[in-house]
Amino acid sequence: MANNNVSAICSCCSEMDGIFSRLLILTSSITRRLIEFFEDILLRDVNRLLRDSEINSYGQSQTSATYASSSRDCNSDTSIAFLDRNASDLDDHHSLTNSGLEIVNRNYHRGVRFIFKGLMLPLYCFEFAWGSVIASWRCSCYHMRCMQANMQSFVSRIVKTLHGSSDDIGWLQSAPGMAPVEDGSARFVELLQGIRNGLHKLPDSFVYLLIPGLFSNLGPLYFVSTKRFFSKMGLACHIAKIHSEASVEQNAWELKQYIEELYWGSGKRVMLLGHSKGGVDAAAALSIYSEELRDKVAGLALVQSPYGGTPIASDILREGQVADKETRRIMEFLICKLIKGDIRALEDLTYEKRKEFVGAHKLPENIPIISFHSEASVAPGVIATLSHIAHAELPWLPQFPGEDRENDDFALAARKVPVVFPVSAAMALSALHLQLRYGEKSDGLVTCRDAEVPGSIVVKPERKLDHSWMVYSSWKKDPEDSSEVDACEMCEALLTMLVELGEERSN
Known part of the structure; x- marks a missing residue:
């Protein structure tokens, strides 16, 4: 007017x-x-x-x-x-x-x-x-x-x-040409229950590679318990040594080199399990280098990965909004100066970049893929805790005479040091923010719809888990609580599902 x-x-x-x-x-x-x-x-x-x-x-x-x-x-x-x-x-x-x-x-x-x-x-x-x-x-x-x-x-x-990101959340479901997903939560629950009862079916004919996510270099306990859990079962398990704060394409190239090294060194195909940005990096490696990795990768499990993008990254770095330049300068200082990373590590998780990448690179159809996503609890009790309990084992402590480190529970407990991570409250508040602003369920960083890869098997656990729960095991478990599940057991169940999917497709 x-x-x-x-x-x-x-x-x-x-x-x-x-x-x-x-x-x-x-x-x-x-x-x-x-x-x-x-x-x-x-x-x-x-x-x-x-x-x-x-x-x-x-x-x-x-x-x-x-x-x-x-x-x-x-x-x-x-x-x-x-x-x-x-x-x-x-x-x-x-x-x-x-x-x-x-x-x-x-x-x-x-x-x-x-x-x-x-x-x-x-x-x-x-x-x-x-x-x-x-x-x-x-x-x-x-x-x-x-x-x-x-x-x-x-x-x-x-x-x-x-x-904000009202028009971008869940764009994968409405994008033309995207394959539908299939719900595999029921089979996941069956496998998880069998693992808790002592039924371990994960074969040693594969090499299992765990791929950490963004800012994993700051957490010394990232995937450590899961790796030790697999190693105790006699499985070849490795944690990818990549710079988590690098761009997706850079990490895709490093993962391609890492997978080929494991394949030619062991003669076994590699099973990939990536958490958060690690799943995006692994999917990028399979998309960009599909010809080189076609026969070397047996499956990929994306755990709470923003394959379609995340509103957190988009809302922080969106151009044309209030204080966009100031916010970008702050993030560049935090990521580039303090962490010595690359601002593209966060940019690549925005909806704009993910739409561009997914449109240009398609995942191979012959590799089974599982998408795992969860919903964080926003209860007042979780927000009030302000901590996430994990543990760190100290293997460098001297061994006492007559001590059996593998079987002595007292010795194992003595070497466990509690570590407090003030992230539970942050994840709960972030999940509450996304629910109130966009009406979307999330684990605090990634919405459930953005974590579903087209054409994959989707696993949705009934228990409310935040974004960081899957990479840290609980310090203290209640033996009387039958609902208490360990993150290592859930990772084993996901990889067991990948093995079954691969066998079904090969038959």
Whole structure:
């Protein structure tokens, strides 16, 4: 509405400017015609007077010459000389007359121009004043348009900030050409129950590679318990030594090298389990280097991975919102300066980057894929705890005589040191924020819909687990609580499902 008013004012101003300009042109033209008219009249009168005076003077000189020739008949040469002198005098008279006429005309023109310039001075002043008014009005209109543009830009930034990622969450489900997912939660529960009862079916014919997620270099306990759990069962398990704060493409290249090294070193295919950004990195490696890794990878499990993106990263780095440049500078300082990482590690998890990447790189169809996602609890008790309990084992402690480190529970408990991570409350608050703002269920960082990879088997546990639960095992378990599940057992159940899916597809 404001834009239409400014446009109407500017158009009205332009029309008034055109009308007054035409009036000034018309007035100037009429004045010029009047000046020329008066000049022609005066010049005609002056020329007539000068011509009459010239004729009279010429007649008198001719009469005198005739009288002199009739009285002087005795000397013809003298008469001829007298006539020549009279002719030259006549020429001089004509030249004097012409010069006088030019002087009169020049003085006349100067006088007339001076008079009419004096008459035109008020008109020139009016024209200058009107031009100044128009220039001032145009300047004020320009400033008004600038203020309006700034206001519209500010309002647009506020609207974009408030709107957030409402149109992007779950875009994988509505994108054309995406394969549907299949629910495998029931089979996962069966396998998990069997594992808790001592039924371990995970074969040793594969190499198991655990891929950590973003900021995993800051957590020394990341996947440590899971690796030790698999190693105790005699399985070849490794944690990928990658820079978790690097870009997705960089980590995809490093994982490709790591997988080929494990494959050629052991002669066994590799099972991949990636948590958070680690799952995105692993999927990128399979997508970009599908030809090289086709026969070397047996399956991929994405655990709480933002394959479609995450609203947390998008809301932080979205361009065009309020304080977008300031927020980006803060994140660049935290990631690039303090952690020595790459800002693209966070950028690659935004919806814009994920749409671009998924559209350009497709996952291979011959590799079984499982998508695991959970929902964090937002109960007041979880928010009030402000901690996540984990443990760190200290294998460098001296061994006492007669101590069996593998079977002595007391010795194992003595080497476990509790570690407090203040992330449970943060995950609960973040999950509550996403639920109130977007109405989406999440584990605190990744929404459930964004964690589902098209064409994969989806596993949704009944228990409420936050984003960090799957990579840290509980420090103390209640043996009477049958619902207490260890993260290591859940990882084993996921990998067992991958093995079954691979066998079904090969048959």
